[in-house]
Amino acid sequence: MPSPRSLVDKFCPLPSSKRARRKEARPGELLAAALDLFVEKGFAATRSEEVAVRAGVSKGTLFLYFPSKEELFKAVVVENLGGRFTEWNAEFEAFEGTTADMLRYCMNVWWERVGLTKASGLTKLMMSEGGNFPELAEFYRQQVVRPGHDLLRRILQRGIDRGEFVQMDIDHAIYSVVAPMVFLMLWKHSAMVCVDGVSALDPEKFIATQCDTVLNGLCVRPGSPA
Numbered sequence: 712m713p714s715p716r717s718l719v720d721k722f723c724p725l726p727s728s729k730r731a732r733r734k735e736a737r738p739g740e741l742l743a744a745a746l747d748l749f750v751e752k753g754f755a756a757t758r759s760e761e762v763a764v765r766a767g768v769s770k771g772t773l774f775l776y777f778p779s780k781e782e783l784f785k786a787v788v789v790e791n792l793g794g795r796f797t798e799w800n801a802e803f804e805a806f807e808g809t810t811a812d813m814l815r816y817c818m819n820v821w822w823e824r825v826g827l828t829k830a831s832g833l834t835k836l837m838m839s840e841g842g843n844f845p846e847l848a849e850f851y852r853q854q855v856v857r858p859g860h861d862l863l864r865r866i867l868q869r870g871i872d873r874g875e876f877v878q879m880d881i882d883h884a885i886y887s888v889v890a891p892m893v894f895l896m897l898w899k900h901s902a903m904v905c906v907d908g909v910s911a912l913d914p915e916k917f918i919a920t921q922c923d924t925v926l927n928g929l930c931v932r933p934g935s936p937a
Contacts, residue, residue: 714888738776738786745787750832750900754784754840754847769832785850791830793854799862809931810870816921818892822918826895832860834893835900860885867929876929891921 744765748757759780763773777783801822806813825831834855841848863885868877895914898905906912 727910737768741768741776741783742787742790745783746791746829749787750829752842753836756781759783764766781847784847785854786868788833788851788854792825793858795824795860796858796908800865803862803865808872809856810866810873810875811926812819813866813869814888814921814926815861818888818918818922819915821892822895822914826892826914830934831896832900833898835927844851848849858891870929871873875931879929887928891918926935 716748724821725836741762743914745757748761748816757780758798759773760762760770762783766773773783777786802820803813806816808816833851837848837851841851865886871878871881887888894905895917898912898914903912
């Protein structure tokens with residue numbers, strides 16, 4: 712995953728001055744503060760001044776690295792979500808188990824590394840505010856949605872090619888995997904209003920159930936067509 716320094720180089724290159732070197736540790740603090748505030752308040756309601764205060768720096772320092780709130784948000788998305796796909800694709804290449812096990816692993820790792828973290832709130836934010844910020848919505852699609860779909864497409868195609876999964880419309884089957892992940896993010900960041908408030912929801916058990924439901928429809932079974 713890209714380091715905070717590499718993100719700053721990408722979004723806001725700095726001159727190699729004494730002041731810039733002295734502030735080398737700041738980008739990570741700014742990105743962490745921005746993530747907290749974007750998830751807590753949303754993009755529109757978050758002010759750049761608040762991010763600077765939460766990070767313990769001046770507004771000028773913030774703009775030294777990120778010239779606008781939009782560029783700051785993009786860096787937060789890359790740091791917490793988009794930058795992870797290099798790592799996840801490498802894990803796909805190295806995985807030696809069955810494709811069913813790979814799909815289970817994929818969903819559980821997503822929960823451990825993203826769903827359980829504050830970064831999962833970025834998806835809810837984009838679902839609620841993306842229509843008002845089309846440039847950011849397209850950036851999110853490029854950095855998160857499309858790479859995520861591409862990875863799931865590779866997993867499902869692997870299962871078909873190995874004779875483990877039935878033939879399917881992969882482009883639509885992807886949403887059968889994405890949907891429970893989106894539900895968990897909404898559950899986590901919407902005061903749990905999408906559950907009945909009586910029955911406890913165990914995310915790990917929910918993922919296991921969803922995996923079983925998806926795989927029972929995908930896996931080749933005795934008597935099923937080739």
